[in-house]
Amino acid sequence: MTSLDRADFMRLGSIFAGSLVLGVGPSGCANRSGSAPQASPAAEPEGFKLNAWLVVHPDEKVTVFVAKSEMGQGVATGMPTIVADELDIPFENVLVEFAPAAAAYQDPQFHLQITGGSTSTASSWMPLRTAGASARAMLVAAAAKQWGVEASTLTTKAGSVIDAKNDRTATYGSLAAAAASMPVPAKPVLKTREQFTLIGKVNKRIDTPHKVNGTAKYGIDVRVPGMKFASILYPPVFGAKVVSFDATKAKQVKGVIAVVQVPRGVAVVADNSWAAFQGKAALVVKYDEGPFASADSEHLKTQFLKLASERTGAIPAVQRGAQSVPGRRLAALYFGHPAAHATMEPQNATASVTSDGVEIWAPTQVQTLAQLGAAKIAGVPPEKVKVHTTYLGGGFGRRLYADFTNDAVAVSKAIKAPAQVIWTREDDIQHDWYKPMAANAVSGVLDEHGNVVAMQHTVVMDSIFKPLGFPLPPSGLDSISLDSVINTQYEIANYHAYYVNPNSGVPAGSLRAPGANWNNFVVESFLDELAHAAGKDPLAFRLALLRKNRLATNVLETVAKNAAWGSPAPGTKHGIAFGFWNGTPAATIAEVSMDGATPRVHRAFVVADVGIAVNPTIVRQQLEGATNYGLSLALASKITIKGGAVQEHNFYDYRVLRIDRAPDIHVEVLETTGSPSGVGEIATILIAPAVANAVFALNGKRARVLPFSEAYA
Amino acid sequence: MVSLTINGERHDLDVPDEMPLLWVIRDVVGLTGTKFGCGVAQCGCCTVHVGDSAVRSCVTPVSSVAGKSITTIEALGTSDQPHPLQQAWVDEEVPQCGYCQSGQLMAISGLLKTNQHPTADDLATSITNICRCGTYDRIRKAVARATGGGQTS
Numbered sequence A: 001m002t003s004l005d006r007a008d009f010m011r012l013g014s015i016f017a018g019s020l021v022l023g024v025g026p027s028g029c030a031n032r033s034g035s036a037p038q039a040s041p042a043a044e045p046e047g048f049k050l051n052a053w054l055v056v057h058p059d060e061k062v063t064v065f066v067a068k069s070e071m072g073q074g075v076a077t078g079m080p081t082i083v084a085d086e087l088d089i090p091f092e093n094v095l096v097e098f099a100p101a102a103a104a105y106q107d108p109q110f111h112l113q114i115t116g117g118s119t120s121t122a123s124s125w126m127p128l129r130t131a132g133a134s135a136r137a138m139l140v141a142a143a144a145k146q147w148g149v150e151a152s153t154l155t156t157k158a159g160s161v162i163d164a165k166n167d168r169t170a171t172y173g174s175l176a177a178a179a180a181s182m183p184v185p186a187k188p189v190l191k192t193r194e195q196f197t198l199i200g201k202v203n204k205r206i207d208t209p210h211k212v213n214g215t216a217k218y219g220i221d222v223r224v225p226g227m228k229f230a231s232i233l234y235p236p237v238f239g240a241k242v243v244s245f246d247a248t249k250a251k252q253v254k255g256v257i258a259v260v261q262v263p264r265g266v267a268v269v270a271d272n273s274w275a276a277f278q279g280k281a282a283l284v285v286k287y288d289e290g291p292f293a294s295a296d297s298e299h300l301k302t303q304f305l306k307l308a309s310e311r312t313g314a315i316p317a318v319q320r321g322a323q324s325v326p327g328r329r330l331a332a333l334y335f336g337h338p339a340a341h342a343t344m345e346p347q348n349a350t351a352s353v354t355s356d357g358v359e360i361w362a363p364t365q366v367q368t369l370a371q372l373g374a375a376k377i378a379g380v381p382p383e384k385v386k387v388h389t390t391y392l393g394g395g396f397g398r399r400l401y402a403d404f405t406n407d408a409v410a411v412s413k414a415i416k417a418p419a420q421v422i423w424t425r426e427d428d429i430q431h432d433w434y435k436p437m438a439a440n441a442v443s444g445v446l447d448e449h450g451n452v453v454a455m456q457h458t459v460v461m462d463s464i465f466k467p468l469g470f471p472l473p474p475s476g477l478d479s480i481s482l483d484s485v486i487n488t489q490y491e492i493a494n495y496h497a498y499y500v501n502p503n504s505g506v507p508a509g510s511l512r513a514p515g516a517n518w519n520n521f522v523v524e525s526f527l528d529e530l531a532h533a534a535g536k537d538p539l540a541f542r543l544a545l546l547r548k549n550r551l552a553t554n555v556l557e558t559v560a561k562n563a564a565w566g567s568p569a570p571g572t573k574h575g576i577a578f579g580f581w582n583g584t585p586a587a588t589i590a591e592v593s594m595d596g597a598t599p600r601v602h603r604a605f606v607v608a609d610v611g612i613a614v615n616p617t618i619v620r621q622q623l624e625g626a627t628n629y630g631l632s633l634a635l636a637s638k639i640t641i642k643g644g645a646v647q648e649h650n651f652y653d654y655r656v657l658r659i660d661r662a663p664d665i666h667v668e669v670l671e672t673t674g675s676p677s678g679v680g681e682i683a684t685i686l687i688a689p690a691v692a693n694a695v696f697a698l699n700g701k702r703a704r705v706l707p708f709s710e711a712y713a
Numbered sequence B: 001m002v003s004l005t006i007n008g009e010r011h012d013l014d015v016p017d018e019m020p021l022l023w024v025i026r027d028v029v030g031l032t033g034t035k036f037g038c039g040v041a042q043c044g045c046c047t048v049h050v051g052d053s054a055v056r057s058c059v060t061p062v063s064s065v066a067g068k069s070i071t072t073i074e075a076l077g078t079s080d081q082p083h084p085l086q087q088a089w090v091d092e093e094v095p096q097c098g099y100c101q102s103g104q105l106m107a108i109s110g111l112l113k114t115n116q117h118p119t120a121d122d123l124a125t126s127i128t129n130i131c132r133c134g135t136y137d138r139i140r141k142a143v144a145r146a147t148g149g150g151q152t153s
Helices: A026-032 A075-087 A120-147 A173-179 A246-253 A274-282 A297-310 A365-376 A403-415 A425-429 A516-534 A538-545 A552-564 A616-637 A685-700 B021-029 B084-091 B101-112 B120-128 B138-145
Strands: A047-050 A054-056 A062-066 A094-098 A155-157 A161-164 A167-169 A230-233 A241-246 A256-264 A265-270 A284-288 A313-322 A330-338 A346-356 A358-363 A385-389 A419-421 A438-446 A452-461 A494-500 A572-579 A584-595 A599-610 A666-670 B002-006 B009-013 B047-050 B053-056 B070-071
Touching: A047 A120, A047 A173, A054 A120, A054 A173, A062 A075, A075 A094, A075 A120, A120 A155, A120 A161, A120 A167, A120 A173, A161 A173, A167 A173, A230 A274, A230 A403, A241 A256, A241 A265, A241 A452, A246 A256, A246 A274, A256 A274, A256 A403, A265 A274, A265 A403, A274 A419, A274 B021, A297 A330, A297 A438, A297 A452, A330 A516, A346 A365, A346 A403, A358 A365, A358 A403, A365 A385, A365 A403, A403 A419, A438 A516, A452 A516, A516 A538, A516 A572, A516 A616, A516 A685, A538 A552, A552 A572, A552 A584, A552 A599, A552 A666, A572 A685, A584 A685, A599 A616, A599 A685, A616 A666, A616 A685, A616 B138, A666 B138, B002 B021, B009 B021, B047 B101, B053 B101, B084 B101, B084 B138, B101 B120, B101 B138, B120 B138
Parallel strands: A062 A094, A230 A419, A358 A385, A452 A494, A599 A666, B002 B070
Antiparallel strands: A047 A054, A054 A062, A155 A161, A161 A167, A230 A265, A241 A284, A256 A265, A313 A494, A330 A438, A346 A358, A346 A419, A438 A452, A572 A584, A584 A599, B002 B009, B047 B053, B047 B070
8 A cells, every 4th residue: 555545535533623633642543543532622624634644624724644753853843844845735734643553654765664763854755745745736636627727727825726817716625525536646746945835944843832831642641541550570681581470569569459470571560650660669570590690791891892803703894995905004992881772751651452452552663563563462463453652752762662562562461451561760771772882993004194095894783683673684794783884984995894793682772873873983083093193183184085075075164164173162172073874964073171080062063964954943953962862872871781680770870961061052954965864863973972082182082982981980 | 648739729639658749640640741750859850849849759758748739840831821931942942852841841940939040050050850852952042041141051
């Protein structure tokens, strides 16, 4: 099924009568499938679904279905903006609803309904423009038929079809019913960049008002009639299994209703979250801890560094030019600890398993896998699983995994009632899919002029692809774990890259700019090492390696100008880093001083060329936020394994950025190509090397380990 | 039985004395604008006002606020008359995922009761709420806007 197969009539009920459907949660979502609405405003305008993406209502409102998850990155505003522009309606007429899990909404790149990789706007750009333009053509066709004129003589503006010659207009709302039976145009005419009225011009977010008054509904806010709250005790050691448990004390906690074993642990079910947490704390469980029980970070670190320097079992990833090149050779070993996502909203999901099927309400980034996982657990076909996506209290890749939705389904199935599984912060820190531990061996050769003529880079990092459910290619190469290494933008004649998959046993995950958030730190730090060894300016050094890449040199030159590169504020030094993520070249300059052993970033200057900014404010927000996210990771965020289990618990020992260390951030957005590229992750990979390079300029200390709390200790 | 007033409405609740105010507000009274983030007073997502003071409701036993007047994000302002910080948050487009923003707004509106013109340094000293989306720079700008200038750096 494609999105434009057939215009289907769809009568839509009360949920569309409100001013904004977005965030209404379970009642609204349930209603779309025909069940009784939980809130019934008096007036219920019908709607006509012109394609999978939009419904035109007689009251001139247009509901746009957003098939991506809103986790702060702004898709709930940006994607409807694209549709509305091609449809030619005022932005005020847009209503937004999150799409259900369905084939029509699967990502064209991943063939899953998934939100990740900074792909949403880029991969939806043409489908959404086409959907808007197609619906517009159908509305024009309906007017042409009604008036008995050629469609080519009509124009549109602000939600109306205009017949200038005969001085008449008809609103989309009045034409919607007729338009729904018009043929779907094979190739609707799209606007030119100059004709856009909303793209690049809308600078507010549709969700902001709800997010400042407590009305935005996240997964944790879902309330379903009869639902219970559940907290699961997961085995602390990775790979461990529950052998037996004693629930006597847990059941004595006021409010605890039941204790049930589920595939991944023991669930305490209660009539409120706190009672479930108390009951969990009172559980006594015996585990078979399995082979990972002896693992610890120090031992893993030694192993990883050995694998990197000896290149044991390495798979060649890039083989360009000569292996051995004469010149001055520099080599370094870098090591990064794992880190957790720590989304602000702890993982949670609500599920209801009945004889009719399964309903899930969740802050998920991967509706398709949530659906498939639920189907398997409940023993129903996937089409019997309805997935309602709420707002996400942060994503950063954590919610690309269906573990927490599967757990909610398992609990609901066990207790035969709707259940919300809610994680404590400790669960969240200790049962993540982590930014993997990594060790990189990197070397470079300088010729007599100080130019880089060769580089070798070996990455030792668990596969990030595999836990996402994607098969690795027969070679075993993981292109995510190698991001920023295999797709380097630098032109180096002799370049060799290798991958070693250590299969460490620590759950490896996709964390904002996965792979690249570590590898680019190594690349950009080591380039700085080479530049200093060559006695060259780090900016000029990079420009020379990118001289054929105009987009790249442009972001570097622009950021240098904005930051006044070479003239840092008194008491500070500048560090620079370049990066490339999902089509977007970007660069950051950090202005840094030291507070004892801790870098203080006073200002960060970021420039990114995003092709075209659908909503410039949201693009800026993402570049600012990713800068702070990357800085947070770099400063002190560290996961330590001991006895096969994570030693950090909560924000007192898993440290993240707060306002006291958050820099002022200056952003400039370039829009060269006119076609959108990835925005949400790129800045994450720039700030750590920019800061490290500034610290080197300050005091000559080179950070070859992350986080900085360990590097500068 | 504990009696307390939340957003002007009195509630008589049969809950354990030690139950944190957060869970009373969310799971018993049913107001979900106040968020759970850490449970140990580290992140500030759960901040509410007890009287004029911003407190972290996740570590506040409900019995300790018996008889007190509690304000949550739902009553910080109204749609007709938003709190100046709420308006500034909209004007500066502060929220991204938005999950921490109830707590940010309650914490900073609490600060304003004793310091009407907080500087960036004041925020750095007094506000320890975590935002994982990293909206801190916009928060500083929005506070400056709402409090009539102030410095942003």
